[in-house]
Amino acid sequence: MPLNLTIKTGSPTPIYRQIVDQICFAAATGAIQPGDAVPSVRGLAEKLVINPNTAARAYAELRGQGLIESQPGRGMFLSDRRDILTKAERVRRIRPLLTALARQAVMLRFGPDELHKMIDREIKAVGQRPDCGG
Amino acid sequence: MPLNLTIKTGSPTPIYRQIVDQICFAAATGAIQPGDAVPSVRGLAEKLVINPNTAARAYAELRGQGLIESQPGRGMFLSDRRDILTKAERVRRIRPLLTALARQAVMLRFGPDELHKMIDREIKAVGQRPDCGG
């Protein structure tokens, strides 16, 4: 089962964001491969019982990020892997989370080694859950 | 001087949050010890030239977290926070940040080693800044 999208309504994480994240992960982890088709806007909307616009919005964001490409009239397909963002921008985008984690870790007296182990475990576990607290 | 609070007005981080963070850090790093007195609401407000309500709000949050205790008639004192949180509770509190970081890291294609290095650097950097709310 290469792509099993699920959403949680009423979550602080918007639905479209949940979809984006899950497809993003599926691509990053290799669950879906370049050239693979992603569900159609209408099909996804029907399956998840959401408005087609919401599904379209998720896909629009993914397309904007260069992760998928649309072939008009045929559907949307996963693009070839490539580095889109500069190293500086990637660091910039993950920085707030690093800072927040470091602050909380210091406050809760977690040491670097403990953190490393926990983050490694988390990386392995990630990608199954539709909502991880935005 | 065990506690040297400074604030930055006009920051995206509310002033009360800045105070909470700094006292939190001071406690976590041992700059202030359990049983030490913290400034009175009025004294703090006067020193930082802020509204007493703002200082009170900061202390309310700290007391809610169990970090300080008021001894009526004597003032506010740092409690021994090691007694407060179990290991499970500490993990529970840092978990959402770990998850969020792991997800973002996977999406931005940061490997575990890169993450470890960035986390360590961030931990070292943390605690010096009056404003560290992301």
Next chain:
Amino acid sequence: MPLNLTIKTGSPTPIYRQIVDQICFAAATGAIQPGDAVPSVRGLAEKLVINPNTAARAYAELRGQGLIESQPGRGMFLSDRRDILTKAERVRRIRPLLTALARQAVMLRFGPDELHKMIDREIKAVGQRPDCGG
């Protein structure tokens, strides 16, 4: 007049795209500076006589590109300049236009020097027109 947005309805270029392009240009040419506010979603919608959602969509795209940042409750502001895309990605995005131009130029017997002059003139002229054929 730092920012004079106009749109052309019924154009092949979608309205939201026209807005994105114009703000993008204004930023690239220095007409608006980092930290400057951009019109509010509702204000822009009213001025251009479009649906607020359409304006919001344009801003969402600009924010996704890292060009503007939203300060909740305050408005949207132009971000600091930074390189977001890798060189390879920037080339990749301009490539189709280069190819199309080169083909047309060969067919119409324009030489490289003529092209250089025309493209330079076009660069100087660009940015005033809301629609330039998408």
Next chain:
Amino acid sequence: MPLNLTIKTGSPTPIYRQIVDQICFAAATGAIQPGDAVPSVRGLAEKLVINPNTAARAYAELRGQGLIESQPGRGMFLSDRRDILTKAERVRRIRPLLTALARQAVMLRFGPDELHKMIDREIKAVGQRPDCGG
């Protein structure tokens, strides 16, 4: 062999477009000269193993552009296209591409010199490919 047409099926560029482009190039580069005969619709369809309708459509477009002329009973011949387009018309036709390129270049922060180099490279590369529709 003045005209060696090849097509790529399954390409995003329709077959008729590929034919138009290649004949267009052959004419522009002098591979075929005004007055030269071009293959008949039937002959071309047979050689390329395509539907005669597709070949006819390609020729219809070329004739519409004034590039070829049919001499009833004799076949189709390359017309002298230098007589057809005035300088103003040539500029008018390439203008939209110049504008689009200039806009995109400004947005992606490509300077004039970089653009000139990329254009020159693209011109050299053009014409060899059976599929060059962007």
Next chain:
DNA sequence: GTGGTCTAGACCACT
């Protein structure tokens, strides 16, 4: 059938 765009109107959260 596919995606893309736009409108209209609702609700939320933050300040």
Next chain:
DNA sequence: GTGGTCTAGACCACC
């Protein structure tokens, strides 16, 4: 007041 999200339904273009 600000932005953010979601729904509903419409129309277009492409295949």
